[in-house]
Amino acid sequence: MANQTSAGPSHIAIVMDGNGRWATRRFLPRIAGHKQGVDSLNRCVRACIDRHIPVLTVFAFSSENWNRPADEVSGLMELLAMSLAREVPSLVSNGVQLRFVGERQQLSERVREGLAQAELSTAGNSRLILNVCFNYGGRWDIAQAAQQLASRGEPITEQALDRAMALAHVPDPDLIIRTGGEQRISNFLLWQAAYSELHFSDKLWPEFDEAALDEAIGAYRGRERRFGKTSAQLAPAVDRHDTKAA
Numbered sequence: 575m576a577n578q579t580s581a582g583p584s585h586i587a588i589v590m591d592g593n594g595r596w597a598t599r600r601f602l603p604r605i606a607g608h609k610q611g612v613d614s615l616n617r618c619v620r621a622c623i624d625r626h627i628p629v630l631t632v633f634a635f636s637s638e639n640w641n642r643p644a645d646e647v648s649g650l651m652e653l654l655a656m657s658l659a660r661e662v663p664s665l666v667s668n669g670v671q672l673r674f675v676g677e678r679q680q681l682s683e684r685v686r687e688g689l690a691q692a693e694l695s696t697a698g699n700s701r702l703i704l705n706v707c708f709n710y711g712g713r714w715d716i717a718q719a720a721q722q723l724a725s726r727g728e729p730i731t732e733q734a735l736d737r738a739m740a741l742a743h744v745p746d747p748d749l750i751i752r753t754g755g756e757q758r759i760s761n762f763l764l765w766q767a768a769y770s771e772l773h774f775s776d777k778l779w780p781e782f783d784e785a786a787l788d789e790a791i792g793a794y795r796g797r798e799r800r801f802g803k804t805s806a807q808l809a810p811a812v813d814r815h816d817t818k819a820a
Contacts, residue, residue, distance in 0.1 A: 582791050583748035585629035586622065587770070589762055590615065591754030592778030594646075605649035610780035612657050616664075621784045622702055623668060625791070629703045629744045633762045637677065637711035651685055654708070658688045662695050669701025675740045676710035677718075703744055712764030715740050719765075739765055746770065749794045751787075753779045771797050 590611055597607030615632060622630045635650060665672055674689045681689075689708075719738035723730050736742065746766040750759065755776045759767060773790040775782065 581795075582625065583627065583771075583794055585631065585745050585747045585749075586627055586790075587631040587633075587747035587750045587763055587766075588618070589633045589750070589752040589754075589760060590779040590782075591752055591756055593780060595754065596778040596780045604646055605653065607780060608650060608653055612653065612661075614780050614782055616661065617783060618787060619665075619670060619702065619704060620668070621787050623670075625787075627702070629705070629747075631675075631705040631707065631741065631744070631747060631763070633707045633710070633760075635676075635708045635710070636761060637709055637714055638761065640680070640709075651682065655685060655688050658692045662692050665692075665696055665704070666699065669699045670696060671699040671701075671703045672696040673703060673705045673743070674708050675705050676708045677714060678709065680709055705741060705744065707762070710740070710762075712759075712761045712767075715763075716765055735765070741766055749773060749790065751775060751790050753777050753782050753786075769799070771799070 593607035593611040594604040595607070596610060597604050600606075618632075619630065634654075639650075640647060662672070672692050672695075674693060678686050678689065716735070716739075718740070719735045720730055722738045723734050728734055741763070746768070747763060747770045749772075750763065750767055750770045751773045752759065753775045755774070755778075757774045759772070763770075771794050773793050775786055775790065777786050
């Protein structure tokens with residue numbers, strides 16, 4: 575294909591789907607799949623660092639996930655608290671800046687304090703920005719941005735909304751990956767995904783490894799990103815002075 579994207583993505587976002595199904599297929603409780611999913615996330619973080627990808631955003635808990643069975647939601651909250659305590663030192667040593675994106679008022683005080691402390695502990699790191707979308711929804715993000723502008727009496731324009739989004743501190747994702755075989759984005763980064771390349775993997779999230787990540791990056795590199803232009807406009811101009819006479 576002409577005009578393929580030669581550079582890799584600077585920002586990868588992932589819908590980490592399939593933890594529960596991974597556990598169910600092994601006759602394990604669903605929370606066991608989520609625990610395995612944390613290991614997969616750690617592996618993905620290291621892989622992004624090794625591949626010099628500066629931003630990774632993951633969908634950990636959607637605003638719709640509150641509708642899941644109460645014991646699973648409770649287990650996810652406990653897993654988050656445990657993971658923060660266990661993983662933050664490793665994130666610090668690897669230069670990872672942790673940012674949590676989403677509505678926090680529904681979370682317990684313990685969880686909110688854990689999120690704030692983890693962000694503070696990693697604030698000085700710059701090797702990789704890891705955005706964890708927790709109690710997040712794309713529609714919520716757009717609504718909260720509009721509410722910010724309205725409360726300040728600012729005109730609601732595309733540029734103003736963009737600056738008020740929860741992920742305004744990073745560029746929009748170049749590549750969005752969804753694992754688990756489903757082909758939808760499920761209310762994830764609705765605003766930011768306007769020009770993202772999409773890649774769907776049949777692997778369940780606990781099975782997603784470095785090879786699967788490289789496959790997604792390879793597919794991204796093979797695509798033409800036109801942003802509304804034509805292929806001809808993207809073609810490199812020929813310098814007449816460099817053209818040899820026939």
